[in-house]
Amino acid sequence: VTTTMRICSLLPSTTEIVCALGLKENLVGITHECDYPQDISEIQVVTKNLIDHSGSNSQEINRHISEALHSGSGIYAIDNKSLESTNPDLILTQELCEVCAVSYSQVKESVRTLSGTQTVLSFEPSNIEGILDSIVRIGKHTNTEPNAKTLVSEAHGRIDAVKSKCSDSAINPRVLGLEWLEPPFIGGHWVPEMIEIAGGTPALGDQEAPSMEITWDQALASSPEIIVLMVCGFDLKRTVEEFHLLSESEFWKKYDGEIYAVDGSAYFSRPGPRIIDGIEILSEIIHPNIFQR
Incomplete structure (x- = not known):
C-alpha cells in the first residue's frame, strides 16, 4: 500500500478488514458504529444516526426504523464536511442493507461533493465466500494481497477444522x-x-x-x-x-x-x-x- 493512501470505511465490517490487513494507519474516516478494534476511537467519524434508540426496546426500535424507511427519511446520514476533511482516496461502502449502514445512493451523493478522485468499492456479500472475497478485494486495491490471502487461508483452515470435528x-x-x-x-x-x-x-x-x-x-x-x-x-x-x-x-x-x-x-x-x-x-x-x- 502506498503510505499516502487514505481510506474511509463506511462499514464496521470493512473497518475490521482494513485493520486486519495492517492498514489502520491509513484509515482516516469511519462510521459512528465502528467499535473494533478498540484502538480506532481517535479516527474521524463521518456518519451519524438519525434515530435516537437510547432507552428503546426491540419493538420500539423496529417501529422507528420502519417509519423512517416508509417516509424515505433514512436512518443514517453522512456528515459531508467530516467526509471532505478526511480527503479520502478509497471509500468502502455497501449495497446489502439500508438498515445496517448508510445506503449506496447516499454515498454516491456525498462523493459528488468531494474534490479530487476517489475509488468507491461497494460490498454486498451474501455468504461466507463472499465475505472472504471482500478481504481479497480490499487487499487488491490496497496492495496488501499477501496479507489478504493469509487471512483468507487462515479462515478456511478454521472452517475446515470445525467441519472436520462435526463430521464425527x-x-x-x-x-x-x-x-x-x-x-x-x-x-x-x-x-x-x-x-x-x-x-x-x-x-x-x-x-x-x-x-x-x-x-x-x-x-x-x-x-x-x-x-x-x-x-x-x-x-x-x-x-x-x-x-x-x-x-x-x-x-x-x-x-x-x-x-x-x-x-x-x-x-x-x-x-x-x-x-x-x-x-x-x-x-x-x-x-x-x-x-x-
Missing part, C-alpha cells in the same frame, strides 16, 4: 438463529450457512436469503431444539436485557429447548473476519460434547 457427529440439531426479537426476524444471508458449518440444521431460512420477519407461531412450528439470540447491532449484555422483556410471552412458555444469547453485533451481523469466530461459537453451542468451551 450423527446428530445435527435444529437451530433457530434470531436476528431480532420483537418482532422476530430470522438471521439471513450467511447465518444459515454458519449454522450448517457448525453442525446444525437451520430450523428456518435458506442460505443467502435475506433476514426475514416471522411470527412466534412459525418459530414454534419450525421445532427448534436450540435457539440462538444473535440480535443485529446488540452486544451480549443488551441481548440478555432484551430477552427478559420477552420471557413472559406465550412462545417462551411453550418452548422447552435450549436458548443461548451471543454477541450478535460482533460475531454474526457483520460480514467481516470475526464471522469465523461466530462459526466457532455456534459449534460450541451445538456440539458441546465435541468442542470444549
Whole structure:
C-alpha cells in the first residue's frame, strides 16, 4: 500500500478488514458504529444516526426504523464536511442493507461533493465466500494481497477444522438463529450457512436469503431444539436485557429447548473476519460434547 493512501470505511465490517490487513494507519474516516478494534476511537467519524434508540426496546426500535424507511427519511446520514476533511482516496461502502449502514445512493451523493478522485468499492456479500472475497478485494486495491490471502487461508483452515470435528457427529440439531426479537426476524444471508458449518440444521431460512420477519407461531412450528439470540447491532449484555422483556410471552412458555444469547453485533451481523469466530461459537453451542468451551 502506498503510505499516502487514505481510506474511509463506511462499514464496521470493512473497518475490521482494513485493520486486519495492517492498514489502520491509513484509515482516516469511519462510521459512528465502528467499535473494533478498540484502538480506532481517535479516527474521524463521518456518519451519524438519525434515530435516537437510547432507552428503546426491540419493538420500539423496529417501529422507528420502519417509519423512517416508509417516509424515505433514512436512518443514517453522512456528515459531508467530516467526509471532505478526511480527503479520502478509497471509500468502502455497501449495497446489502439500508438498515445496517448508510445506503449506496447516499454515498454516491456525498462523493459528488468531494474534490479530487476517489475509488468507491461497494460490498454486498451474501455468504461466507463472499465475505472472504471482500478481504481479497480490499487487499487488491490496497496492495496488501499477501496479507489478504493469509487471512483468507487462515479462515478456511478454521472452517475446515470445525467441519472436520462435526463430521464425527450423527446428530445435527435444529437451530433457530434470531436476528431480532420483537418482532422476530430470522438471521439471513450467511447465518444459515454458519449454522450448517457448525453442525446444525437451520430450523428456518435458506442460505443467502435475506433476514426475514416471522411470527412466534412459525418459530414454534419450525421445532427448534436450540435457539440462538444473535440480535443485529446488540452486544451480549443488551441481548440478555432484551430477552427478559420477552420471557413472559406465550412462545417462551411453550418452548422447552435450549436458548443461548451471543454477541450478535460482533460475531454474526457483520460480514467481516470475526464471522469465523461466530462459526466457532455456534459449534460450541451445538456440539458441546465435541468442542470444549
